[in-house]
Amino acid sequence: MADALVSLGQxxxxxxxxxxxxxxxxxxxxxxxHDLQHPPDCSTARKLLCNLNKNCGFGCQIHxxxxxxxxxxxxxxxxxLYNVYxxxxxxxxxxxxEVLQPVxxxxxxxxxxxxxxxxxxxxxxxxxxxxxxxxxxxxxxxASSYDPPAMPWDVLxxxxxxxxxxxxxWVGVLTSYLLRPSSASLARHAAFRASQxxxxxxxxxxIRRTDKLDMEAKLHQPEEYMTHVERLCDQRLPSGWQERAMxxxxxxxxxxxxxxxxxxxxxxxxDEPAVAAEVRQAYxxxxxxxxxNGLQTSSTKQRYSSGGFAGxxxxxxxxxxxxxxVGTFSSQVSRMAYEVAMVNNTLGAADRAFNYHSVDxxxxxxxxxxxxxxxxxxxxxxxxxxxxxGQELHxxxxxxxxxxxxxxxxxxxxxxxxxxxxxxxxxxxxxLLSSSRTxxxxxxxxxxxxxxxxxxxxxxxxxxxxxxxxxxxxxx
Numbered sequence: 001m002a003d004a005l006v007s008l009g010q011x012x013x014x015x016x017x018x019x020x021x022x023x024x025x026x027x028x029x030x031x032x033x034h035d036l037q038h039p040p041d042c043s044t045a046r047k048l049l050c051n052l053n054k055n056c057g058f059g060c061q062i063h064x065x066x067x068x069x070x071x072x073x074x075x076x077x078x079x080x081l082y083n084v085y086x087x088x089x090x091x092x093x094x095x096x097x098e099v100l101q102p103v104x105x106x107x108x109x110x111x112x113x114x115x116x117x118x119x120x121x122x123x124x125x126x127x128x129x130x131x132x133x134x135x136x137x138x139x140x141x142x143a144s145s146y147d148p149p150a151m152p153w154d155v156l157x158x159x160x161x162x163x164x165x166x167x168x169x170w171v172g173v174l175t176s177y178l179l180r181p182s183s184a185s186l187a188r189h190a191a192f193r194a195s196q197x198x199x200x201x202x203x204x205x206x207i208r209r210t211d212k213l214d215m216e217a218k219l220h221q222p223e224e225y226m227t228h229v230e231r232l233c234d235q236r237l238p239s240g241w242q243e244r245a246m247x248x249x250x251x252x253x254x255x256x257x258x259x260x261x262x263x264x265x266x267x268x269x270x271d272e273p274a275v276a277a278e279v280r281q282a283y284x285x286x287x288x289x290x291x292x293n294g295l296q297t298s299s300t301k302q303r304y305s306s307g308g309f310a311g312x313x314x315x316x317x318x319x320x321x322x323x324x325x326v327g328t329f330s331s332q333v334s335r336m337a338y339e340v341a342m343v344n345n346t347l348g349a350a351d352r353a354f355n356y357h358s359v360d361x362x363x364x365x366x367x368x369x370x371x372x373x374x375x376x377x378x379x380x381x382x383x384x385x386x387x388x389x390g391q392e393l394h395x396x397x398x399x400x401x402x403x404x405x406x407x408x409x410x411x412x413x414x415x416x417x418x419x420x421x422x423x424x425x426x427x428x429x430x431x432l433l434s435s436s437r438t439x440x441x442x443x444x445x446x447x448x449x450x451x452x453x454x455x456x457x458x459x460x461x462x463x464x465x466x467x468x469x470x471x472x473x474x475x476x
Contacts, residue, residue, distance in 0.1 A: 018162040018351070025158045025447070026173065026343060032442040033177045039078055042106035047133040048072040049114045052090075053083035054138055057303070058312045059332025061088065063366055065103075066174045067139040067147060071120055073174075074146035074439050077134070082109040089309035099310050101180040120144065125438075139367030145438045148365040149427060154441040154448045160429075163342070165353040167427060171365055172339035179340060181317065185310070189317060196289045201236040202265040203229045204322030206315075206334045207279075209272035220328060220359045222279050228326045228357045229286065233264035245285035262287040267322055269315035269333070271298040291315060320344055329358035338363060354423055362407060362422055372412065374428035379420060386418050387411065393418075395425060 039045035050068030054061050065081070072079035081103055085093050096102070117135045121127040122144040128134050139147065151159075151170035159166040181189065205225050233241060245262035252261065265287040268276055273295040280288045297303060297311035312333065319325055319337035321344065327334030338356050356363075373395050375387040387393070392412035401407055406419045441448060 021158070022162045025155070025162070025443070028443050028447060029155055029173055030177060033073070033174075036073065036076070037078055037104040037106075037177075039106070042078070045078045045106065046076070046131075047106070047109075048075065048077040048079050048120070049109050049117060049133060049135040050079055050081050051083050051111075051114065051135075051138075052081045053087040055088070057332065058089060058309070059316075059336050060366070062175065062178060062336065063332055064138055065178055066171060067143075067367065068136045069174045069178065070148070070150075071125065071136055071144060071146050073152070073442065074150075075125065075129075076440060078104055078106055080104055080106050080109045082111055082114050084108050088304050089306070089312075091306045091309075095306055095309065097182060098306075099185055099313055100178070100182055103178065143367050148368055149436075150439055151436050152439040152442045153436040154443045156436045157449065158443065158447060163351055163353060164426065165342075167365075168339060168353065168363060169342045172342040175336060175339050176343045179313070179317070185313070185317075188310075189314065192291065192314070192318070193321075197261075197265070197287070198289070198321075199265065200323055201233055202267060202289075202322045203232055204319035204325040204327075204337060205229065205266045205268050205279075206319055206325070206327035206331065206337065207268070207270040207272070207275050208328050208331045208334070209270060209275060218360065222275065222282065224359045225326045226279070226283055226286075228324075229264070229266055229283075232324055233286075237263050242285045245287075249284055265289060267291075267318050269294060269298075269319055271303070273298070291318060316340065323355065325356045327356075327358060329361040329363050332366070334358065335363055357405075358401070360401065362401075362425075372428055373409065373425050375420070376424045376426045379424055387420065387424070390428075392428065393420075393425060 048068065048071060050065055050072075052061060052065060054064045056064075065079075069079050071077075084090055084096055090096055092098070113133075114135045117133050118128045118131050120134050120136045122137075122142040125144045125146055148171055149167040151167060155170065156166055159169050163169045207220075207222060207225060209219075241263045245264070248261050262285055264285070266279075267289045268279060269291070270276065276288065276290045276295060291311065291314050293307065294311035294315040297305065297308040298315075302308055303312065316333060316337045317340070319327075319334075320340035322341075325334065325338050325341060327337070329335050329338070341355065342352050344352075373393045375389055375391045375393060377389045379386045393409040394412060395407060395409035401422070402419065405422070407422050407425060408417055408419050409425060410417055
């Protein structure tokens with residue numbers, strides 16, 4: 001790969017090189033995941049069992065499986081689900097396969113088998129390395145050293161060349177593998193987008209309502225989301241797009257049509273069907289695309305059904321296909337759409353780490369361990385130096401932005417509180433590397449740097465498996 005990068009760098013732009021590298025690395029990682037989940041002989045494959053039926057919503061359930069999957073990859077075990085049917089969303093024996101591709105060629109396990117197996121020890125994940133199969137508990141009961149920000153060290157080294165937030169990309173690639181569409185879903189998605197004048201720019205907007213506001217999040221009005229939509233369209237479109245849209249809308253109404261047409265489009269997902277009518281009325285100069293099945297089945301009465309399973313899945317995949325996502329990262333649905341978008345190879349830009357705006361919280365991995373952040377660059381405010389590039393920061397894992405969209409952190413050493421733009425708060429390279437040294441490599445040898453491979457192998461043998469304190473709730 002090193003020779004290919006040198007040759008490519010002599011004839012192409014940095015962005016083209018990154019796009020090529022992203023495609024190669026993403027393909028290799030997905031192939032490694034496929035090989036792990038499709039062993040030559042399921043009867044002899046070492047397995048890790050994961051209970052799908054965690055008592056929570058779709059995003060929470062899939063993120064729980066991501067937690068299981070990370071352990072399986074690190075331990076070189078095939079992940080097998082159990083309690084798939086019946087469960088919250090799977091109401092028919094073939095319910096999963098009707099919407100998604102099978103997770104593994106090794107079928108499903110049963111709960112009786114799981115109850116007789118040793119549990120993964122999050123403090124010493126390799127404790128039962130000689131067992132043919134182990135079972136993983138929910139992350140609420142403890143994260144292991146294999147949970148994010150940890151990832152395979154060879155993947156981290158490669159992904160850092162084209163992604164500014166590699167640990168989110170890693171969560172995204174695990175999630176994307178689990179959410180591979182069935183042939184029926186693939187056809188449904190293509191037909192829907194063709195019928196809706198799907199183009200660019202298009203903003204994915206997820207507005208969270210109903211029961212999620214009782215304990216997990218605060219209410220945010222549509223204008224808090226739509227401000228960012230209009231800003232994007234102002235940046236991407238020729239001036240006067242609002243006036244042109246209104247003129248066309250008036251012509252349509254005069255002709256007896258109520259169809260919306262605009263150069264600026266949004267895909268709107270919500271768990272409250274009335275939100276769509278509210279947004280359409282207030283923003284007539286914006287083309288509002290909705291998946292009616294997703295809107296109707298997202299209600300508290302219908303979401304736990306086969307239709308609700310397909311509806312929420314379609315919403316996530318359509319949101320992830322948009323240029324930018326605007327939502328609330330207190331919501332697992334908004335976070336999951338963003339994670340999948342990070343891996344989506346059809347969207348052009350090599351790094352989509354900042355193609356989002358959350359109106360309430362930064363991205364986090366539910367149940368993740370707390371770890372140190374770093375300042376991406378020097379930052380001054382009104383002529384006063386606030387932080388220096390590389391300075392360590394201690395930031396809450398789950399928090400709300402202030403009114404200006406900034407976040408509060410604590411300066412390591414001085415203990416002073418500082419308020420910073422979120423794009424300046426990044427993962428420290430040393431933190432990511434040290435957390436990833438416990439992972440086995442998964443890329444083909446030709447895609448690893450030889451010196452780095454030898455060094456990481458030595459360090460992996462020396463690093464103890466110590467689980468840190470869990471600080472982020474996994475149920476949001």
